[in-house]
Amino acid sequence: MNAKTLYDKLWHDHIVRDNGDGTCLIYIDRHLLHEVTSPQAFEGLKLENRQPWRSAASLAVPDHNVPTINRQHISDPVSRLQLETLDDNVRHWNIPYIKLFDERQGIVHVMGPEQGACLPGMIIVCGDSHTTTNGALGALAFGIGTSEVEHVLVTQTLQLKKSANMRINVTGCLPAAVTAKDMALYIIGKIGTAGGTGYVIEFSGDAISDLSMESRMTLCNMAIEAGARTGMIAVDDKTINYVKGRPFAPTGEMWQQAVANWQTLRSDADAVFDLELTVDATDIRPTVTWGTSPEMVISIEECIPDPDQEPDPVKREGMRNALAYMALEPGTPICDVKIDKVFIGSCTNSRIEDLRAAADIARGKKLAPTIKEALVVPGSGLVKKQAEQEGLDKVFIEAGFQWREPGCSMCLGMNDDRLGAGERCASTSNRNFEGRQGPGGRTHLVSPAMAAAAAIAGHFVDVRHI
Amino acid sequence: MEAFTQLDGLVVPLDRANVDTDVIIPKQFLKSIKRTGFGPNLFDAWRYRDHGEPGQDNSARPLREEFILNQPRYQGASILLVRENFGCGSSREHAVWAMQDYGFRCVIGPSFAEIFSSNCGKNGVLAIRLDANTMDKLFDEVEANTGYRLHVDLERQQISRVNGELIPFDFDPALKQLLLNGIDEISVTLQHSDEIRAYEQQRLQKTPWLFTDLA
Numbered sequence A: 001m002n003a004k005t006l007y008d009k010l011w012h013d014h015i016v017r018d019n020g021d022g023t024c025l026i027y028i029d030r031h032l033l034h035e036v037t038s039p040q041a042f043e044g045l046k047l048e049n050r051q052p053w054r055s056a057a058s059l060a061v062p063d064h065n066v067p068t069i070n071r072q073h074i075s076d077p078v079s080r081l082q083l084e085t086l087d088d089n090v091r092h093w094n095i096p097y098i099k100l101f102d103e104r105q106g107i108v109h110v111m112g113p114e115q116g117a118c119l120p121g122m123i124i125v126c127g128d129s130h131t132t133t134n135g136a137l138g139a140l141a142f143g144i145g146t147s148e149v150e151h152v153l154v155t156q157t158l159q160l161k162k163s164a165n166m167r168i169n170v171t172g173c174l175p176a177a178v179t180a181k182d183m184a185l186y187i188i189g190k191i192g193t194a195g196g197t198g199y200v201i202e203f204s205g206d207a208i209s210d211l212s213m214e215s216r217m218t219l220c221n222m223a224i225e226a227g228a229r230t231g232m233i234a235v236d237d238k239t240i241n242y243v244k245g246r247p248f249a250p251t252g253e254m255w256q257q258a259v260a261n262w263q264t265l266r267s268d269a270d271a272v273f274d275l276e277l278t279v280d281a282t283d284i285r286p287t288v289t290w291g292t293s294p295e296m297v298i299s300i301e302e303c304i305p306d307p308d309q310e311p312d313p314v315k316r317e318g319m320r321n322a323l324a325y326m327a328l329e330p331g332t333p334i335c336d337v338k339i340d341k342v343f344i345g346s347c348t349n350s351r352i353e354d355l356r357a358a359a360d361i362a363r364g365k366k367l368a369p370t371i372k373e374a375l376v377v378p379g380s381g382l383v384k385k386q387a388e389q390e391g392l393d394k395v396f397i398e399a400g401f402q403w404r405e406p407g408c409s410m411c412l413g414m415n416d417d418r419l420g421a422g423e424r425c426a427s428t429s430n431r432n433f434e435g436r437q438g439p440g441g442r443t444h445l446v447s448p449a450m451a452a453a454a455a456i457a458g459h460f461v462d463v464r465h466i
Numbered sequence B: 001m002e003a004f005t006q007l008d009g010l011v012v013p014l015d016r017a018n019v020d021t022d023v024i025i026p027k028q029f030l031k032s033i034k035r036t037g038f039g040p041n042l043f044d045a046w047r048y049r050d051h052g053e054p055g056q057d058n059s060a061r062p063l064r065e066e067f068i069l070n071q072p073r074y075q076g077a078s079i080l081l082v083r084e085n086f087g088c089g090s091s092r093e094h095a096v097w098a099m100q101d102y103g104f105r106c107v108i109g110p111s112f113a114e115i116f117s118s119n120c121g122k123n124g125v126l127a128i129r130l131d132a133n134t135m136d137k138l139f140d141e142v143e144a145n146t147g148y149r150l151h152v153d154l155e156r157q158q159i160s161r162v163n164g165e166l167i168p169f170d171f172d173p174a175l176k177q178l179l180l181n182g183i184d185e186i187s188v189t190l191q192h193s194d195e196i197r198a199y200e201q202q203r204l205q206k207t208p209w210l211f212t213d214l215a
């Protein structure tokens, strides 16, 4: 059985040593760092008197804590200390760094592919679960904890156990106005937030080939929400065209060599997966989460579900808790649910195509008067610049949205961008957990177009009817 | 890393599925640049009536008496019983640091999110998987018996209940060795430095584009 999956190939290529006990020492090509999960790892280096193995394989950027407005002065002293700590650590250890005031600064998972720092065939890690985004490049990319950040810094490797292979084959064509975000939410709704536990998921099929690279990133980004170690997509011409010309991408003869290698980065035709699922893209509708877990999804045509109809007692209790937290009544059409705030951003949906999709809906319209705040937060300074060249900033500002500086922002509200208690938000981010966007805040995950449409209407609406 | 051999501890049941790391330790506490001090803010939003911020005097904050960790019978617990997919969501190791700082050395559940269970291992916290039926039984027992304790033996891979009944559990053999001996994984890996260097040399020849410096 020599046929290999894409994951098998990348795994085997990166084995430094097979420990013989089910674990392998795996080489890490790229290590991305940000301010929140790195300080304790750097402190570990100091305490143990250890050195980074290969500083130049890392790239650091501040993103989680950074203000998206008035950046010159960071008022919160605790946030400021964390950002300064990153500054000090990268200087001390000589780690390549994109500073806050660099136009390339942005959310680590947006910046990495944009700069060509993340390439097909790499193993990429970061102390952040949404590192899976890079799987769209045909890379093996996953989030790690801070102890592992320290391990990678010191050894450029990780001690890992191989995951099982899952393939999700998405057949057919996505209907008009249905996006990769809807696909991601739909799949998580089907398999559940633990459905991918123990697996690396390869997404394949016609509907995946049809997706743009940025849409593939949106899909792989949310593989972690299905519990998977990561998601990945085979390399095709779109992948190679995307990487070409990026600042850190290879050039000249090395580019030719790299492309020849990347073209082999797909599962063999007869490779065997431990689990295979098929999803029909034509079944997918614009999707909204109604609860406090990304698996709690319904289509825009549906009503809030009734826990009394749920046979599993643990799930039923989970649904009741979620409805209580979200202040929703079973049977309410999701279209009737009014919202207070809108957030367009995050590593899931803050790339240029996302902003274009949202701007197309907002163009020439105004926010509903009941909307208290609507933020558009580009994923990086370069996305922001591109959007401004296309005039998207004006579209948003004229409609009443706020146009901000790049960062994680209201995806998790570590800076000042937060929901107040009880506020309901249409958000393009990836997590609707209790308090995720601010204590007591209520999050509904949607695509950028759905978020923009909800901002204009003041409640959820079906983008297909606009 | 602190070694883990045996633990005899009071058990507290947290009867909710899909508990995410945002709930275990909310983001405002992630601004700390230390590994310690997170215990008082473990499950902050479920534990206290007010909104917590770093640097507060937590002893003065109003408690939600109904929350399980606040109930007098569970004070001093070191073993946490949980439901499916515990620790899902964000990779923050702060979640494990908070549990450890609070006093938990062992968490028992039907399934854990992967990064969370890996983070447990790196910090000497035992994450033990048991089947759903056994979990149901343990939940019933702990709720019915004040002062309910379990004895966890990593060497033998078994949990003993007070009535003497033994529950065997599976455990990753590599991690077991590290935990029993309290060995730091980085020093183990560094013993293979030559192999890492050899691997790099060979890869540099074959796939030089992977070694572009970002400096």
Ligand code: SF4
Binding pocket: A064, A107, A108, A109, A128, A130, A346, A347, A348, A407, A408, A411, A412, A429, A430
């Ligand atoms: S945008 Fe949100 S999910 Fe993405 S890295 Fe930032 S905080 Fe994490």
